[in-house]
Amino acid sequence: MSFAPALDAVVAAHAALRARRPLVQALTNTVSTNFMANVLLSAGASPAMVDNPEEAALFAGIADGVLINLGTPTAAQVEAMRLAAAAAEKAGKPWVLDPIAAGGLPWRGGVAAELLQFRPAAVRGNASEIIGLAGLGGGARGVDSSADPAAAVPAARDLLAHAAAVSASGPVDHVVGRVGSRTVLVRIGGGSALLPRVTATGCSLGALTAAYAAVAPDPLTGLVAAHVHFAVAAELAEAVAPRPGSFAAAFLDALDAVDEAVLRERAKIEPAVELA
Ligand SMILES: Nc1ncnc2c1ncn2[C@@H]1O[C@H](COP(=O)(O)OP(=O)(O)OP(=O)(O)O)[C@@H](O)[C@H]1O
Ligand SMILES: Cc1ncsc1CCO
Numbered sequence: 001m002s003f004a005p006a007l008d009a010v011v012a013a014h015a016a017l018r019a020r021r022p023l024v025q026a027l028t029n030t031v032s033t034n035f036m037a038n039v040l041l042s043a044g045a046s047p048a049m050v051d052n053p054e055e056a057a058l059f060a061g062i063a064d065g066v067l068i069n070l071g072t073p074t075a076a077q078v079e080a081m082r083l084a085a086a087a088a089e090k091a092g093k094p095w096v097l098d099p100i101a102a103g104g105l106p107w108r109g110g111v112a113a114e115l116l117q118f119r120p121a122a123v124r125g126n127a128s129e130i131i132g133l134a135g136l137g138g139g140a141r142g143v144d145s146s147a148d149p150a151a152a153v154p155a156a157r158d159l160l161a162h163a164a165a166v167s168a169s170g171p172v173d174h175v176v177g178r179v180g181s182r183t184v185l186v187r188i189g190g191g192s193a194l195l196p197r198v199t200a201t202g203c204s205l206g207a208l209t210a211a212y213a214a215v216a217p218d219p220l221t222g223l224v225a226a227h228v229h230f231a232v233a234a235e236l237a238e239a240v241a242p243r244p245g246s247f248a249a250a251f252l253d254a255l256d257a258v259d260e261a262v263l264r265e266r267a268k269i270e271p272a273v274e275l276a
């Protein structure tokens, strides 16, 4: 069906990413910083981890896109997140929320819910986190998902009240957004079971989503393009590195190697479904 972003839109967004090399401000967890910065550099964006309350708002006005990830929040970082999200909204810069462990830890869940007032372009989380953020449960004990992404679709749709597009990642990524008056679900397959064996891959997908949101015509296209770029790169990496440690390095190489031909050959975007 042609009413939602499909392969041609992903190819165009990827070309725009490579042409414009967007500057992404990341306010992220301490586990993810180095890997995330390398993911952005390899994929075709420029990272800057500016996450202190003194500089976060100023930099949100300079950056092309902003990622806010709640993985290891401190009081100071949360203050910076509030300031950056407000500044990004005011400046019309797309920002992405990754509500790590929102369902399992009430304090950060409250912070994530509060940040929704600043209208993220996209929310990206694993299935448990999307369900938790929507206030529908979630069930995970930590940062890894214990839910099937298909079960997160009602939660993702609810979150469209606050964000233009929402994804629940997993073996098949489920992405929802609006196209005109329609609410649509786009499923993206492929990827690698080694991705969840390497920490901060999901976090880095959120950062890549901020990069794509800065160059794509709309947040839904950006969110789909980020997931497809990730999935296709993971397949290339797994083919040469079948265990987690070497896979992490091969994945960075593969993010760089993805081009139009690889996207056209390997992208697994299912036909969009209209949600009631
Ligand atoms: N079994 C799987 N097969 C293929 N791809 C997968 C699988 N599980 C997860 N992925 C992919 O891994 C990436 C990260 O998704 P995941 O759901 O693990 O995020 P996350 O739990 O937020 O990650 P993290 O907290 O480790 O940063 C996504 O691109 C997703 O498509
Ligand atoms: C392991 C871990 N703990 C808090 S954030 C994070 C990174 C993956 O979510």
Ligand SMILES: [Mg+2]
Binding pocket: 126, 143, 144, 145, 196, 202
């Ligand atoms: Mg994970």
